[in-house]
Amino acid sequence: MMFNLIALICLILTFLLGRILIKFKYGEIVLRGLSILIFAYKVVWYVINNVRGHFSIPVEISSISYFMVSAILTFKISKLFNIAAFFGTSAGMGFFLFYLIAGFIVSGNFTVGEFLISNFSHGYLLLAGIYLTAKNNFIKSNKMSIWVTILGMLFWALLFFDVQQRGITFVYYLIKPTYLFIFNSLYLNIMIMVLFYCFIILLFYLWIKLYFKINNKVFRV
Numbered sequence: 001m002m003f004n005l006i007a008l009i010c011l012i013l014t015f016l017l018g019r020i021l022i023k024f025k026y027g028e029i030v031l032r033g034l035s036i037l038i039f040a041y042k043v044v045w046y047v048i049n050n051v052r053g054h055f056s057i058p059v060e061i062s063s064i065s066y067f068m069v070s071a072i073l074t075f076k077i078s079k080l081f082n083i084a085a086f087f088g089t090s091a092g093m094g095f096f097l098f099y100l101i102a103g104f105i106v107s108g109n110f111t112v113g114e115f116l117i118s119n120f121s122h123g124y125l126l127l128a129g130i131y132l133t134a135k136n137n138f139i140k141s142n143k144m145s146i147w148v149t150i151l152g153m154l155f156w157a158l159l160f161f162d163v164q165q166r167g168i169t170f171v172y173y174l175i176k177p178t179y180l181f182i183f184n185s186l187y188l189n190i191m192i193m194v195l196f197y198c199f200i201i202l203l204f205y206l207w208i209k210l211y212f213k214i215n216n217k218v219f220r221v
Contacts, residue, residue, distance in 0.1 A: 003115055007099035010119040011126075014092070018130035031131055035073035038124050042066045059157040060169045062091040066121060068149075069128050082142040083149050085132035086211055092126025094170075137219040138212060146208055174200065 021027040042058075049056040058064050065087045071077075072084040095118070157171045173179075177196055181189040 002112075003099055004101075006112075006115060006119060007096050010123050011096040011100070014096075014123040014126050015130070018127050018134075021127065021131050022134045027131060028135075031128060032073055032076065034124060035070040035128070038066060038121065039070035039074050042070070055163065057160050057163065059161050060171050061087070061153055061157075062095060062122060062125065062170075064153055064156065065091040065125055069125055073128060080145075081132050081136050082138040083145055085129050085136065085138070085215070086146050086208070087129075087149070088125040088127075089129030089133060089211065090207070092122050092124075092129055095122040096126070133211075133215050134218050136215075138215050143208055143212065147204075150204060 021030060024030065046056050046058070058067060069084045069088045072080045154171070154175055158175045161172065161175060177193055180192045180196055183189050183192070
């Protein structure tokens with residue numbers, strides 16, 4: 001229950017900080033400085049782990065988003081702001097919603113310190129998403145770049161997921177749906193998998209559509 005409470009507090013603080021940052025004259029500079037910090041931290045973390053012999057490569061959607069969002073903001077790649085905004089919002093909100101609802105079931109997998117770091121990292125993603133969503137009016141044609149990025153993330157995860165030891169994560173359920181093979185018939189199992197991917201595509205489509213509607217509503221000059 002403690003993890004649920006920590007997630008709730010961090011989520012509220014992130015939204016409050018987002019509102020302040022949107023109105024702050026130098027909000028973009030602050031966010032860019034935070035992006036440089038996150039980008040450097042993640043690079044150092046992966047380098048140290050690999051040097052120590054623990055082969056590590058980001059494959060989870062949020063892990064990839066750390067690098068993608070922070071790099072886009074660090075180097076101010078404005079043409080990719082829509083991607084940073086969408087995945088920052090998605091990964092950040094996805095993390096907090098999960099732990100608000102089911103944080104108690106995984107509390108034994110982390111220390112409080114590790115969980116606080118995860119909250120800070122995902123809070124950054126959500127903060128970046130909130131700020132970019134409010135400050136940019138993304139046109140409809142940008143939806144295609146979101147789809148390309150999603151497919152790229154899934155392909156990357158499929159290539160490297162089995163290279164290192166890891167627990168079952170969110171991306172596992174997307175790229176390795178063998179848990180759906182409940183029938184003795186290969187044909188039926190394939191049909192279930194096809195239906196599963198149709199459902200996932202529909203969910204992504206609806207979320208992308210909703211996100212762009214939200215962007216048009218909250219956009220501020």
